[in-house]
Every structure is written in structure tokens, then in C-alpha cells.
Amino acid sequence: MFSQLVVNGLVTGSVYAIAAVGVSLVYGILRLVNFAYGDMMAFGALVAYGCNGPLRQSMVVAALAGMAATALLALALDVALWKPLRARRAGFMSLFLASIGLALVLRQALLLAAGPQPEAYRVDPYRVFVIGSVRLSEAQTIAVATAAAAIVVVALFLARTTAGRVLRAMADDRTLAAVAGIDVARATRLAWAISGLLAGLAGVLAGLVEYSFTPDFGFQLLLPVFAAVVLGGIGSAYGALAGGLALGLAEELSTWSGFAGGVDPVYKPVVAFVLLALALLLRPQGLFGRARVA
Amino acid sequence: MSTLASAGFWEFVGVVAGIYTILALGIQLQFGFAGLLNFGQVAFMAIGAYTMAILVVKEGWSTWLAAPLGVAAAAVGGLVLGLPTLRLRSDYFAIVTIAFSEIVRYVAMNEDALTGGSQGTIALGPVGQAAQYNGQWAQFQHRMQAWLGLPSADATMLVIVWLAALALLASAWAVLRTPWGRVLRSIREDEDAAASLGKNAFAYKLQALALGAALAGVAGLFYAWQFSYFSPDDFAPLLTFFAWMIVLLGGLGRVFAVPVGAVVFGFIFAGTRFLGFAPFSWFASDQRAYLRLIIIGLVILALVVLRPQGLLGKREEMVLE
Numbered sequence: 001m002f003s004q005l006v007v008n009g010l011v012t013g014s015v016y017a018i019a020a021v022g023v024s025l026v027y028g029i030l031r032l033v034n035f036a037y038g039d040m041m042a043f044g045a046l047v048a049y050g051c052n053g054p055l056r057q058s059m060v061v062a063a064l065a066g067m068a069a070t071a072l073l074a075l076a077l078d079v080a081l082w083k084p085l086r087a088r089r090a091g092f093m094s095l096f097l098a099s100i101g102l103a104l105v106l107r108q109a110l111l112l113a114a115g116p117q118p119e120a121y122r123v124d125p126y127r128v129f130v131i132g133s134v135r136l137s138e139a140q141t142i143a144v145a146t147a148a149a150a151i152v153v154v155a156l157f158l159a160r161t162t163a164g165r166v167l168r169a170m171a172d173d174r175t176l177a178a179v180a181g182i183d184v185a186r187a188t189r190l191a192w193a194i195s196g197l198l199a200g201l202a203g204v205l206a207g208l209v210e211y212s213f214t215p216d217f218g219f220q221l222l223l224p225v226f227a228a229v230v231l232g233g234i235g236s237a238y239g240a241l242a243g244g245l246a247l248g249l250a251e252e253l254s255t256w257s258g259f260a261g262g263v264d265p266v267y268k269p270v271v272a273f274v275l276l277a278l279a280l281l282l283r284p285q286g287l288f289g290r291a292r293v294a
Numbered sequence: 295m296s297t298l299a300s301a302g303f304w305e306f307v308g309v310v311a312g313i314y315t316i317l318a319l320g321i322q323l324q325f326g327f328a329g330l331l332n333f334g335q336v337a338f339m340a341i342g343a344y345t346m347a348i349l350v351v352k353e354g355w356s357t358w359l360a361a362p363l364g365v366a367a368a369a370v371g372g373l374v375l376g377l378p379t380l381r382l383r384s385d386y387f388a389i390v391t392i393a394f395s396e397i398v399r400y401v402a403m404n405e406d407a408l409t410g411g412s413q414g415t416i417a418l419g420p421v422g423q424a425a426q427y428n429g430q431w432a433q434f435q436h437r438m439q440a441w442l443g444l445p446s447a448d449a450t451m452l453v454i455v456w457l458a459a460l461a462l463l464a465s466a467w468a469v470l471r472t473p474w475g476r477v478l479r480s481i482r483e484d485e486d487a488a489a490s491l492g493k494n495a496f497a498y499k500l501q502a503l504a505l506g507a508a509l510a511g512v513a514g515l516f517y518a519w520q521f522s523y524f525s526p527d528d529f530a531p532l533l534t535f536f537a538w539m540i541v542l543l544g545g546l547g548r549v550f551a552v553p554v555g556a557v558v559f560g561f562i563f564a565g566t567r568f569l570g571f572a573p574f575s576w577f578a579s580d581q582r583a584y585l586r587l588i589i590i591g592l593v594i595l596a597l598v599v600l601r602p603q604g605l606l607g608k609r610e611e612m613v614l615e
Contacts, residue, residue, distance in 0.1 A: 033385055084599060092385060098598045100535055104591030108584040223396055226389045234385060266404045273393040281378055
């Protein structure tokens, strides 16, 4: 029972972690808390569904198409919306509200285009892998393997490549990075492209794990993802990875009967927020965030 | 077109605009004057409405005792949220408030024994019996209607809600002109400067949060009475965003911009139901519901980009940053 919950927690947590890195990267560069991120995830999930369902493509092709489409969407939105707002030196508040408006537009446009009915990828929900006492569905297996690979790739990218160092340097201190000769416009496009790729991937994986999903499922995912970002310290990419995994594990393990009888599973989403509140009380700057007045 | 022309429909739009005015006034107080990014306003509305309904149905209280207690519960909710979170950075605070409102909705959805769960207030009473919390209110409304000689219940509600809204607007306006209001604005402008003059910024912010929450509680009461039934779905985060849009539309930092924003919002929201011309006529009616929200989203975007001080806002006093 316990090991099953740990595995389930890793599955949920790795989806949160991927999305949380995407949110965190853009926040680090642009100081934008992107409320439309959940709906970008849903966009990626739906594009992949279009390829996998009606167009009969394999899941891999579908996922890649969903990721590419979401990255393009992110870049297009940067040109159409975020760049003009930056040019006007819009502050945190304007950006946050604009992302709320954008989230509404995106979500309703997806509902308009795809209809409100739930969709499911062509994976067999009854095919189950059994490892010892742990059971994993095919979708969960795909999700956790892909997510693990993606997490390693992202971590290596941030730690080892020049582009990754540029992004972290900008998140650390934008002015100093610009003075040091970093091409800010290029780094911004890079951040959006990666953030979009991760949104698409997280959306497809979330769709796989939940088995069926509706075009507005992004919003339900958004709050735990935000919780993961805050838990890790806004703007810290490694923190977001850790925060996502920790939240996923905490949500599942809270239902374990060995833990004070366990929490009623309907309250799993609430566990994430309670944990967040406790963490913020102890460390107001997040687990990995630096203390800073702003 | 028949609905568009009927007085009944516009009375209804007016009632909803009045309720939104009270809800959004709370956000104006919190953000426009104290600089607090509260994105969980709808939770306080839910707390007010549920407290009143539960006390009336389960405890058999009089509506006139239960209603002020609902408002008080909403204010206490504001204190409970603010005590641990107001020291956080503003971006963290914004996210935590949204999370708070979802927790409140989640509890309302799953604690069937307390709130009736997802079936809503109809399940508040014993099994198999449809619960009612607004008997005394309906009587009162009926007497008012006879006394004022008004043609319908909605028309009476329109008068009651807007009288309440105007009274609250006037009180807020008066309160914000006192030294208390000036300190609040100075904290919004520069918290450190206010603190250096010996003002307890945390206490002032907490008071503003609780006061705005109490206003949301009042809005919750009127919402409950107007619709005679509600469920946790009525308190989704979307409602908070509507209230924010009203404040932005009217203008930041001005009390009497709120009703203007609410009325304009009411017209946009209700009016877009009747988009019977092309290109809207190409869509089925359920699809037009999505189009309405797309339009609302686009209006928010346009306001943020083009007119960050709102319709009536003073640019020199406060601009969205």
C-alpha cells in the first residue's frame, strides 16, 4: 500500500514538477506569474489528442506535436501581448491581470474549438504492469518514464549549457545579467519556448495520467502547480522541480492509513495548500527562494 | 429580442450589478486603497452566504440574527487568512488567496453534513426534505413590495440591493477620508515610510482585508436571498475575477467608480447574451456562452494594455503597475 502510494505520488509529482519549472522559468526572467499556464497545458494536451485520436498518430508523435504547438503559442503570445506590455514597463499587477484575461480567452477558445466533452488518448487503460506490490497502468508508466527523462534533461540543460546558465543568471539578477552582455531579448524568447515545450509536455502527461480530460482541465492543475512553484521559491527552477515532486508525494501519502488514519482522498488537493501554508509560515521566501523584500 | 426589451430582464441585471458592486467595493478597499492583491474574494462571499443559510436551516435562527453573523464570519475569515499571509511578498500573497478560496469551495463541496455538499443548500435539512433558508427574507421582501407599490419581486430587490450598496459606498467613502484612510493610502504608496512614522502597517492591512471580506459577506447574503438556492459551484474563482474586472473598469482608488464599473460590466455580461448578429449568429447558443467569456477576457486584456487607470480613475493617483 505504502509503496503504491509513493509511486502514485511520483507520477503526480513529476507532472507538477515539469509544469512548475515552466512557470518558474518565465517568472525568473519576466516577473510574470502566468495564470494562463494551465490553459497552455490544456492546449498542448488537446493538440496531441487531435494527432493521436482523429489523425491516428502514435503517442510519441502526438506528444511532440503538442509540445511544438504550445511552444509556438507561447512565442506568438510573447510577440502579441507580453512584449507590448514590457515596452510599457507594466508591473507585476498588470502582467498578472493580463494573464488572467488571457487564461479566460484561451480556455473558452479551447472549449469553443473542441467542445466540452471529455477526450482520452488511445492507450489501453486495462493494461497494467505489476512490479512487486506496485501496480502501474500503461499511461502512468509512460508518464513517469517521460517525466523522469524530461526532468534530467531540464536539470542538465540548466546546469551545464550556456543557455541554461544565462537563464539562471537572468533569474538571479536581471540588471547585472544585462550589464554582463547577455542578449535579454534572445533569452526571453528562449524562456518562452522552453516554458511552452514544458507546458505541452505536462499537459499531455496530465491527460494520460487522468485518462480522460476536458478542455478546461488546465485550471484544476494550475493551483497545485502554483503551490509547487511557491513551495520551491518563485523563480528557482530547481526549487520548482523539488516542490512539484514533494507536493505530488505529499498529496498521495496523506491518504495512507498508517499516517493518522489517512486523509479522505477528496481532500488531496487541499493537502497541497495546507502544506504550502505551513512551508510559508516557516520560510516566507519558499524552500529554495532567497529572502528578499519586494 | 423580446427578452432584451422586457423590464424584468433588466431588473435582474440591475440586481446582479448591485451585488457585484458590494463585492467589488471590498476589492477596491483592499487593493485600490491598501494595495492588497486579494484574489480570493469569492471565498468570503461563500462564507457569508453559507453561515447565514446554515444558522437559519440547521439552528433555526432568525434571519435577522443569522445575517449579521454571516458578515462577521466573513470578516473573521479575512483575519484568519491575513494573519499568517500578509507578511508574504505580494506575489505569494496573491497565489495563497486564490488557494484559500479554492479550499473554502472544496470544503463546501465535500462536507455534506455541514453544507449540503455539491447538491447545494437544498440538501441542508433532513434527507428527503428540500431545505429553505429565505422564508423570513421573502416575507420582508413581500412587505417592502406592497409598501413601495412595486410591480415585481425583482424590482423590490433592485431597490433594496442598491439602497444597501449606496449606503455601503457612502460609508466607505467617509471612512476612507478619515485619518485611518489616509494612513492606508500611505501604506499603499510606501509601506516603509508609513512604518517609519510609527504606523503599524500590518495591522492596517489586516483591518482592510477583514473589512473587504465583510463586504463580500454582505454580497453573499444578497446573492443567497436573490437566488433562493446556491451550491459551491456558485463560488468559483471566476466570480473574483469579475469583481476585479469591475474595479479595473471603473477605476482604481475611487469609491464611486465601483458602481459605474459594475453597471458597465452588467451590460457587457448580460448584453452579450443577445449577440444575434454575425459573426455571433454562426454559433449555437451553448457556444455563445464561451464567446461571452472570451469577450470578458478580451476586455480585461484591453483595459490592462490600453487604460490601466480605468474609466474614471485618476492617473496621477493610481495606475495599475
